[in-house]
Amino acid sequence: MLPLLLALSASAFAPMLPAPNPMLGSRAAPPEMVLGKAVTWVRQKASCIKQKIGRVVPSREAAPAKFAQGFLEFDPYFDKTNLPKNTFKAKAPFVAKVISTKKISGPKANGETWDVVLSHGGDMPYIEGQSYGVIPPGVNPKNGKPNSVRLYSIASSRYGDDMTGKTTTLCVKRALYWDPELKAFDPAKKGICSNYLCDLKPGDEVLLTGPAGDVMLLPEENPNADIIMLATGTGIAPMRTFLRRLFFEDTPYARDFKGLAWLFFGVYNSDALLYEDEWQTILKKHPGRFRYDKAISEEMKNKDGGNMFVQHKMEEYADEIFDRLEKGAHMYLCGLRGMLPGVQESLKKVAEAKGIDYDEFLKNLKEKGQWHVEVY
Secondary structure, three states: OOOEEOOOOHHHHOOOOOOOOHHHOOOEOOHHHHOOOOOOOOOOOHHHHHHHHOOOOOOHHHOOOOOOOOOOOOOOOOOOOOOOOOOEEOOEOEEEEEEEEEEOOOOOOOOOEEEEEEEOOOOOOOOOOOEEEEEOOOEOOOOOOEOOOEEEEEOOOOOOOOOOOOEEEEEEEOOOOEEOOOOEEOHHHOOHHHHHHHOOOOOOEEEEEEEEOOOOOOOOOOOOOOEEEEEEHHHHHHHHHHHHHHHOOOOHHHHHOOOOEEEEEEEOOHHHOOOHHHHHHHHHHOOOOEEEEEEEOOOOEOOOOOEOOHHHHHHOOHHHHHHHHHOOOEEEEEEOOOHHHHHHHHHHHHHHHOOOOHHHHHHHHHHOOOEEEEEO
C-alpha cells in the first residue's frame, strides 16, 4: 500500500555488530548486510524466536484437531498478552524471501497495485491488523544515510494466503510523481520503497522489521461485536486480514463470530478495485453476516451530485452505523486521511439529531477500544 512512513533513527544503522543473541533466531541479519556488505550469519532453530515472542501454542502438533487452522492461536485465542511486537528491529532485521509478485489492479486504474507474497518460514509471526517494516536498499540522497524503514499494513491473516503460517502478503501501490511541466513521470521523485517492492522477483531477499502495531486489532474477546470497515485503495490490507480470518479460515474466532462484518471500500474506478473476487465469494457464502458497499469516485455520484467517496457512501447508512456503534460495534478506518473528517461529520449529525454530545460519544468509543484509525 502507499506506505505509512516511519523514519527511524539513523543510529539504527551504526556499523557496529551487536553482541550475538541466540534468541533472535536464524534470520536476524547483522547491520553490515543492511549496508550492502557481504557477511554470513548462523542459522538458529526456529523454536528460539518463537520462544522469544511467546509462542501462541506449544507446537503445531498440539493444535486442536477440530480446527483446520488452529496452530497459530493464542490460548485462549482472544488473549493477546503474548502479541508479537517489534521482534525484529533495523539493527538486526529479518531476511524474508519473495515467493511471488502480481499486479492486481486493472489497466485503467489510477496506478499499479501489487500483491507481494513473502516467506518468513514461520520465524516472524504476526496477527491480523499488524504491519511489517521494509528497509529498501540504497541510501537517502538527501543525507547519504541508509534508507529508513517504511511501514506496510499486512494483507494476509497470520496463516498467510497459503494457510501454512509461513508467509505474509503485502498490498503495495507503486508511487509515482507526474510532473505537469514535463508532462511525464519524474523518476527522481518516485516512491523508493513502493517501487522497490513492486519490482521484486521470486527469490529476492527483503529486509523486514516488526511486526508492529496494536491499533487495528480485532475485538476477539467479544465475538458478538460488529466489525465496520472503511478503506480506500491499499488501505484494504488490514480489512482483508480480518475478512480472511472470519470467512476463509476455520479458527475458534471464525466459529464464535456472531456479529456483522461490513466493508465500505473506496477506489478511483472499477479497475482499481482490489481482491474483488474474495468479497464476492464472501457475499455469496455469508450474505447474512457480510455487507459490502463500494464508493467508486469516477463512476458514482453522491447525493449532492459530486464524486462518490467512501465517506459519502458511509453517510447513507450513518444512522444505522451510529446505532451499531452504540451497541458495541468496532469501526476501522484505513487509507487516505481525507476520509476521516467526512466520517466524523456524518456521525456528528446523527449524534446531534439524537441529542447526544458527539465529542463525548467519540471519547467513549476510544476509551472502550471501539475506534481504530490508521490513515495517512
